[in-house]
Amino acid sequence: MNVTHAAVAQQIKRLEEWFGITLTQREGRGVVPTEAGFRLGSELGKSFDIIDDAVKDLKDSTTDRPLRITMTPTFVNFWLMPRLSDFRKQHPDVEILLNANSEVVDLRRDDYDLAIRYGTGNWSGFQVEKLMPSYTSIVVSPELIKDIQINSPKDLTKLPWVCDIDDRHSEWHFWLKHHDIDFHAHHAKIHLSGYLTKDAIRDGQGLGVLPSNWVQDDIKSGQLVELFSLTGNENTGYHLVFKQGIIPPHLKKFLTWIRKQNKDSPV
Numbered sequence: 001m002n003v004t005h006a007a008v009a010q011q012i013k014r015l016e017e018w019f020g021i022t023l024t025q026r027e028g029r030g031v032v033p034t035e036a037g038f039r040l041g042s043e044l045g046k047s048f049d050i051i052d053d054a055v056k057d058l059k060d061s062t063t064d065r066p067l068r069i070t071m072t073p074t075f076v077n078f079w080l081m082p083r084l085s086d087f088r089k090q091h092p093d094v095e096i097l098l099n100a101n102s103e104v105v106d107l108r109r110d111d112y113d114l115a116i117r118y119g120t121g122n123w124s125g126f127q128v129e130k131l132m133p134s135y136t137s138i139v140v141s142p143e144l145i146k147d148i149q150i151n152s153p154k155d156l157t158k159l160p161w162v163c164d165i166d167d168r169h170s171e172w173h174f175w176l177k178h179h180d181i182d183f184h185a186h187h188a189k190i191h192l193s194g195y196l197t198k199d200a201i202r203d204g205q206g207l208g209v210l211p212s213n214w215v216q217d218d219i220k221s222g223q224l225v226e227l228f229s230l231t232g233n234e235n236t237g238y239h240l241v242f243k244q245g246i247i248p249p250h251l252k253k254f255l256t257w258i259r260k261q262n263k264d265s266p267v
Helices: 005-019 035-064 074-090 153-158 171-176 194-200 215-223 249-264
Strands: 024-027 028-033 067-071 094-100 114-119 126-133 136-140 161-164 189-192 207-211 225-232 236-245
Touching: 028 035, 035 067, 035 207, 067 074, 067 249, 074 094, 074 114, 074 194, 074 249, 114 249, 126 249, 161 194, 171 225, 189 194, 236 249
Parallel strands: 067 094, 067 114, 161 189, 161 207
Antiparallel strands: 024 028, 114 236, 126 236, 136 207, 136 225
16 A cells, blocks of 8 residues: 555554544554454455455456447448458457447446447537548439439439438438428438438439448449439538547457548548
8 A cells, every 4th residue: 555654553543542442552573453453453354345346346347348339320331330340350359239229328327438429529528539521422223213304403302212210411401401392391201210221222212311431332333323412511420439538448449440440441
């Protein structure tokens, strides 16, 4: 404890004055506890054992428990899953629990280590780091428009739309409103969970809005056609959000890996 014998003796003397009893006595060249001191030491020892056990349990639970990450189903399906095997190969000792949910969770209350969130990064009280920008494109299967001319935004109403069931594409709604198109007035819509929308669009169920960087390969291969591009705020994108303070070792490994993945594999 980095405390000298003299300092310990002084603290014991203060305890004796506070209790009004003798806790130690000299015996030969050493010091031994009195009966009262032995009883107090024994009971305090039990308390210190409880504290020691609690500290060990907490340390073990922090080390052994899964790395808990929350993010949108779209991000998991389009970006993370194709790359996650690389992390597992590099860090087989790290168990991961992924929560693919569009709802914004409370990292403190729900005890998550990391959130990957879409937005402008304005989440106070947390460490926030921009991972990647994200722009959106209105895309469609070429089969769906082979007999339809799309020359202006209003021509989009000629087609059915595939929409995210959680529909939070603010840029999409703003863009439609800017072109005098009422999102709610168009009834030819199908609503799906975000991770299903890309397949539905490719299958010709309708046009839809997807992150531009996740459909470039489909556009190049001819599986999808980009009708319009929606450029948003340059600060908008996907962010790494985690609690301030000491970063647990398993989270540090994941953060190092995902930063490198994004740098080596731009999206």
